[in-house]
Amino acid sequence: MTDSHAQGRCGWCGTDPLYVAYHDREWGVPERDARALWEKLVLDGFQAGLAWITILRKREGMRDAFDGFDPEIVARYDEADIQRLLGDARIIRSRAKIQAAINGARVWLKMRDEGEDFSDWLWSFVGGQPIQNDWSDYRQAPTQTAESVAMAKALKARGFNFCGPVIVYAFMQAVGMVNDHQTSCFRHGRLRAMAGHG
Template identity: 70%
Template sequence: MTDSRCAWCGTDPLYVHYHDTEWGVPEYDARALWEKLVLDGFQAGLAWITILRKREAFRAAFDGFDPDKVARYGDADRARLMADPGIVRSGAKINAAIKGARIWLDMRERGEDFTAFLWDFVEGRPVQNAWTSMAELPAQTPASVAMAKALKARGFNFCGPVIVYAFMQATGMVNDHVTGCFRHAEVRAFGGGARI
C-alpha cells in the first residue's frame, strides 16, 4: 500500500489517476465495455500502463472505438493501423479488434444487449471482495473462466480467463480494491444499486 492506495498503481501520475478515478467503477455502456475488452486484449503480454499511455492514440486510430466504423475496416485500415507508432502494432490483435466489432454488431442486430450479456456473469451486480493484501487477489475466477468461454464461443479473441478477469476488475464487475485502499469503500458504494 502507498498513501492508502492499492500498491499496483505505484507512483506514476497516470496510473494513480486511473486507479483513483476509473479502475473498479461499474461500467454499463455497451460501447465502452467493448473498448475496454479490446484494450485488455491488446494488453496481452504487456503491462497495463503501456496500454494506458497509448489509450488516446488507440481511440484516435480506431475511430473512438465505434463498432459501426471498426466493423467496416478493410485492408487499407489494417495497413494504416500496422503503420501507427502510437498503438500496439500486432496484426493478430488488430484483426481481433475488427472481428470483435463485427461480432458486437451481430449481437446487437439479433437483439442481444452486450452489457447484459457480460454483467450476467456476476448476476448483474458488482462482486464486492474484501481482500486485505494484493497477494490475495486471484488471477482468474470461475466467473472469468465462464465469461472467457462464452466470449470465445461467440468468436472473440484475446479474451482468456486472466485477461477477462482484468477486464472485470477494470469495469467494476468486481471490486478488487484492497480494504485498506481509500477507493474500496467508494467503489463499493457505486455497486450498491439494483441488479441490471
C-alpha cells in the first residue's frame, strides 16, 4: 500500500494490478456512451453489498454471460435465461440483481424509443459537465450528494432497481460525472484538464 501514494495514486486502489489499471485508465473518465453508462449502472447494482474488486474480476465473464450488455438482447431475456445466468459461476448469482438488469434494459429501450437519450438524461443531473472536487485524501469524498440523491430518485421513478444514492454516487465517480481523484493523484489534474478546467 505504501507505494500507491509514492506513485501519486488514490489510496483506495492498493496494489492489485486489476484495481490499479482500473484506477489509472477508467475510473473518473467521462463516459458519454448511453449503452456503456447502462452497463456500468448494472455492474454497480451487482456490486451492492460486495467489494468493487469482486465485480472487476467477474466483469469479462459477466459481459459474456449478458451478451455484451446489449440492451436489445437483455430486454428479451426470459425465465430460461435467468436460470442459465443463475447457473453461471462467472457472474454474481442473484435473481433479484439479474431481474433488475433485464428490467433496466427494458426501461433503457423504452427511453430510447421515446426519443430520450440515456446519456444526456444522466448527465443533466450534473449540468452536462463533470463536477471538479479537490480532496487531499480520497476518504474525504462523500458517499452520496444532492445530485446522487436526485439521480437515484429519478432512476427509481423510471423503473430501475439497485440504484440507491450511495450506489449512484459510486457510479457518478466511476463514469466521470464527478472528479473525486485526490489532488495528489496523477489522474486528478489530467481529468480536470480533460474537462477543460486546466
